[in-house]
Amino acid sequence: MAHNLAALQNLIDQFERIQGIGHKTAQRMAFYVLGLTENEARDFAGAIIQAHTKIKQCKICCDLAEDELCPICKSTARNKSIICVVEDPRDVAAIERTHEYNGLYHVLHGAISPMDNIGPDQIKIKELIARLADGAVEEVIMATNPTVEGEATAMYISRLLKPMGIVVSRLAYGVPVGADLEYADEVTLTRAIEGRSII
């Protein structure tokens, strides 16, 4: 606003701090808030506080949870001999949507990235190693992102785990289903050729 309304400017600034939200979007969101009824605004503010206080990390897999343990770690129906390691809680949700995987998860909350000063100690690798101590886990699937950082993290963890006699696997690379080969990048296509299977 040209009028220097401190309360409005403060709200716009709050929205603008969110990664990927530009000034115009932040302004639009602030105006949305002004248009709410008093109860709606209170609910909105309450949702922020609630989410922040209620949601913790699962003591076992570090995924988000409202209790000590997340529903997957609590479940007796899941295969406890296999752990899928992901970078982010959203990745757990993505894999769960496939309904193909019945093991446990481990959320690293990041990937090793020396450029951003994130080393092995800044992500939940210690917690993963601790889970493997009792020998119940036979396989760890590395499902970190197919980026330089995700690759490096997968390599780092696999080197730690192999001496422990645990099978370490990696998600398959290849062309995405439904995509057009013409638009696949060279690296993906190279990996798809390397990983080809007999039909």
Next chain:
Amino acid sequence: MAHNLAALQNLIDQFERIQGIGHKTAQRMAFYVLGLTENEARDFAGAIIQAHTKIKQCKICCDLAEDELCPICKSTARNKSIICVVEDPRDVAAIERTHEYNGLYHVLHGAISPMDNIGPDQIKIKELIARLADGAVEEVIMATNPTVEGEATAMYISRLLKPMGIVVSRLAYGVPVGADLEYADEVTLTRAIEGRSII
């Protein structure tokens, strides 16, 4: 989340209700909130409540204000014989940025749009007419948006004001400065030709 965290889902829903915010962006914003410190989350929630309770409408021009009157209506330096009518408080900010206009404003908070059930009584036209009763205003500039609704609103108001002996003007239409003629649409170009001036 696949895990049905009610508090997180509620926060995502809150963000998703904002016009123009999709599910992915809402999710990203909710995760941003989870990553805040407790104080930051409290500040964020507080900013929503503050903006909502502190910001009212100016009693005269209906622009946003923290006091009874907005700074422009309070100012003694502004020319009180001319009123610029806009649809939205953001339009006031846009015109103020030009530093070219020294009159007053009137914010309609919308435009007449029968399709959306918005008639003349749903926007601040009555308030505008009331401001003109004392005869101090000589000119009203219609700066509603160059859309069908903005046009209709400008026409409607100008028909109300002309019998009162007030000059009603409209912002000039034409090609935007710095734009490429090739990409101007036909309607804009037609208006630009119609409104040409001798140089």
